Amino acid sequence: MNENSSTNVCITGGGIVGLSCAYFLAKSGVDVTIIERDSIGSHASGFAYGSLSPLGEAGLAEDILPELVIAKMGMEIHTRFAKELPLETGVDIQHRFRPAMDLAFNPLDEAKCKSQVEWRKREKGFHAEWIDGDSARKLVPSLSPKVIGAAYTEGVADVDPYRLVLALTQACEAMGVIIQHGDVNGLNKADGRIARIKTTRGELSCNTVVIALGPWTGSASQWLGLPIPIRPLKGQIVRLNSPLTPVNCSVGWEGNYACTKPDGLLWAGTTEEDAGFDESPTSEGRDEILVSL
Numbered sequence: 310m311n312e313n314s315s316t317n318v319c320i321t322g323g324g325i326v327g328l329s330c331a332y333f334l335a336k337s338g339v340d341v342t343i344i345e346r347d348s349i350g351s352h353a354s355g356f357a358y359g360s361l362s363p364l365g366e367a368g369l370a371e372d373i374l375p376e377l378v379i380a381k382m383g384m385e386i387h388t389r390f391a392k393e394l395p396l397e398t399g400v401d402i403q404h405r406f407r408p409a410m411d412l413a414f415n416p417l418d419e420a421k422c423k424s425q426v427e428w429r430k431r432e433k434g435f436h437a438e439w440i441d442g443d444s445a446r447k448l449v450p451s452l453s454p455k456v457i458g459a460a461y462t463e464g465v466a467d468v469d470p471y472r473l474v475l476a477l478t479q480a481c482e483a484m485g486v487i488i489q490h491g492d493v494n495g496l497n498k499a500d501g502r503i504a505r506i507k508t509t510r511g512e513l514s515c516n517t518v519v520i521a522l523g524p525w526t527g528s529a530s531q532w533l534g535l536p537i538p539i540r541p542l543k544g545q546i547v548r549l550n551s552p553l554t555p556v557n558c559s560v561g562w563e564g565n566y567a568c569t570k571p572d573g574l575l576w577a578g579t580t581e582e583d584a585g586f587d588e589s590p591t592s593e594g595r596d597e598i599l600v601s602l
Contacts, residue, residue, distance in 0.1 A: 314513045314514065315513065315515065316341060316515050317339050317515065317516050318339055319341075319506050319513055319515040319517070319519070320518075320519040321518065321519065321521060321522055322344075322520070323343045323345030323349045323478075324350070324353070324523050325474060326523070327343055328343070328354075328477040328481060329386070330519050330521060331481045331486045335484035341485075342488075342489060342513060344506075344513075346492040349488070350471050350475065353523060353524070354470060354523070355474050357470045358566065358568075358578060358579070360466075360566070361465060361468060363377060363381045363465075364377075364380075364432060364464075365380075384466075387404065390404065390473065391404035393480075394476040394477065395476070398476045400472055400479065403570070403571045406465070407465070407466065407557065407558050407568075408462060408463045408465070409560075410440075410445060410448065410560050411425060411459055411460040411462075411561045411562070412456050412458075412459050412560060413459060413460075414453075414455050418457075419439075419457060419458055434464050436463040437460065438460075439458060439459075440458060440461045441458045442454075442456045442457045444461075448461075448558060449556050449557070449558065451555075451556065465559070469572075492508060492509045493506055494508065496518070497512070503515065506518055507532075524586070541584075541586055542581055542583065543580065543584040543585075544581055545579060545591070545595070545598065546576055546598070547577050548575070548576050549574060554575065555569045565577070565578065565579070565598070565602075567602065577599075579598070
């Protein structure tokens with residue numbers, strides 16, 4: 310990066326949010342540069358579960374409804390990605406619509422599930438209903454006999470996170486987006502506006518900066534001069550070769566989930582660990598997930 314480097318929009322972070330911003334900006338003819346410290350898709354964006362459920366899965370209405378409009382917008386964007394990105398890049402992002410079940414094991418779970426069904430079934434484009442335990446086991450025979458029923462939802466989907474990030478990267482580069490390795494560590498302003506962004510590899514002139522650092526966004530507080538109360542939350546997933554127990558919908562229970570993905574593996578999770586930026590898989594995390602199954 311030389312001292313004359315410039316761009317219209319500089320995006321800090323090359324995860325799913327940064328790449329999506331670059332994709333749509335580039336389609337609008339905007340000159341974009343992404344600054345990414347690590348490899349594209351090497352963190353949560355490339356390794357997440359990939360569930361696309363604007364209605365939430367096992368969530369409470371009071372938590373979900375205030376964000377439902379923007380969640381539906383996100384769903385529409387992913388549906389658009391599913392149509393456009395394979396044509397533009399040849400990468401199959403493995404987007405698919407598949408149902409979801411929130412399991413009930415006792416009367417309290419049943420009441421919560423039925424409450425979810427009541428508001429979900431009013432949402433256009435989705436189908437929701439309460440099904441009993443036998444009906445749930447017809448859909449997923451490996452379910453526990455202790456399951457007494459489930460909130461069943463259609464209209465939700467999933468995607469392969471790494472393939473999506475790869476496709477977005479290729480599409481962005483094909484439209485002229487520049488992706489540079491580096492770490493942003495400061496800003497220069499002129500007349501109250503951002504003029505240049507400082508990185509570990511030099512400076513870059515720009516008119517606009519998009520902060521898309523995910524859990525690292527809190528570190529931007531130092532050079533923005535603003536408090537940003539964001540911290541990481543570690544979650545682990547196991548992928549099991551379990552061809553005799555297919556789970557052909559996303560099944561959720563007690564904060565856990567499982568689903569057989571197009572790769573043939575059973576993806577199951579998750580832990581929630583206040584472990585800072587430690588991304589190392591652990592035997593404790595593995596065992597916690599396996600016990601939940």
